[in-house]
Amino acid sequence: MKISARRVDTSTILDVSGNIDMSNSPEVRKALLRELRDKAVTRVALNLTGVAYIDSSGVASLVEGLKASRESGSRFVLFGLNDSAREVLKISRLLKLFEVYDNETQAIAS
Amino acid sequence: MNPIAAKQPRDMKKPSKLNRSFLLKLELRSHPTLLCVIRGALGPLMEMLGFSEEHNRAIIRSVDEAVSNIMRHSYHGRLDQPIEVYCNRLERRTNGETEEGVEILLFDCGPAVDTTKLEARPLDEIRPGGLGLHIIRGSMDTVQYKRAGRLNRLRLVKFTRLSKGDCGPTEEKSS
Numbered sequence: 001m002k003i004s005a006r007r008v009d010t011s012t013i014l015d016v017s018g019n020i021d022m023s024n025s026p027e028v029r030k031a032l033l034r035e036l037r038d039k040a041v042t043r044v045a046l047n048l049t050g051v052a053y054i055d056s057s058g059v060a061s062l063v064e065g066l067k068a069s070r071e072s073g074s075r076f077v078l079f080g081l082n083d084s085a086r087e088v089l090k091i092s093r094l095l096k097l098f099e100v101y102d103n104e105t106q107a108i109a110s
Numbered sequence: 111m112n113p114i115a116a117k118q119p120r121d122m123k124k125p126s127k128l129n130r131s132f133l134l135k136l137e138l139r140s141h142p143t144l145l146c147v148i149r150g151a152l153g154p155l156m157e158m159l160g161f162s163e164e165h166n167r168a169i170i171r172s173v174d175e176a177v178s179n180i181m182r183h184s185y186h187g188r189l190d191q192p193i194e195v196y197c198n199r200l201e202r203r204t205n206g207e208t209e210e211g212v213e214i215l216l217f218d219c220g221p222a223v224d225t226t227k228l229e230a231r232p233l234d235e236i237r238p239g240g241l242g243l244h245i246i247r248g249s250m251d252t253v254q255y256k257r258a259g260r261l262n263r264l265r266l267v268k269f270t271r272l273s274k275g276d277c278g279p280t281e282e283k284s285s
Binding site for chain 2 (some may be wrong): 055057
């Protein structure tokens, strides 16, 4: 799994590629909290286009990001989810909780 | 002899019962980096059995969550403990229709699970963690835990492919 950050206007895009599971989800959590809590970025968009699989520990990291964004008054949005990621969020009844967009353009314009 | 084989309960030692429809056995250590290996092995197998892409993802998701739970809760993060995963082909006949499916058995040598703690947490609580069991139950047709001798055994079943067959009583059997 690889994760990198880039700035687009006032937003930070976190590009993730590979699989997110128990072995590496703490890295996702750490990256999200660094942007949302430490840097207090106004909007963080998590690009999941390159993520083939995400497990419950990855979902837990996303929930932590969402909670951090609410605490700091920033926005945390997701885009590029494949069927697998949508299914796991749906089963967990979390899909409606997140702002989910199809692509980066929509995520930034939202 | 590996640690699990040395402690096999009676039903694991009788291939005629559990292994008649034996498809695959995986033996691995409780290291999270091996989760991708399990997912990689199961995908083509479920595809070969004719599961739809959606069912295939559900099965992989469930096994991944179950093995993660073993690593986290049964072995408390120890990285060198044994886990075995068996995949068996199943067949069930209900009202003349034949359903084929897969039975996945997961064994570990951890302490007995407190079954009163096997309840999935309420999903209206928005907090990280505690989702694994809910994901497993939401993805599989059958989820059963039992203590088998000195092992924990988790049985996961998923059926697919309805086809017309002989009329007969509802039964679930190894094919």
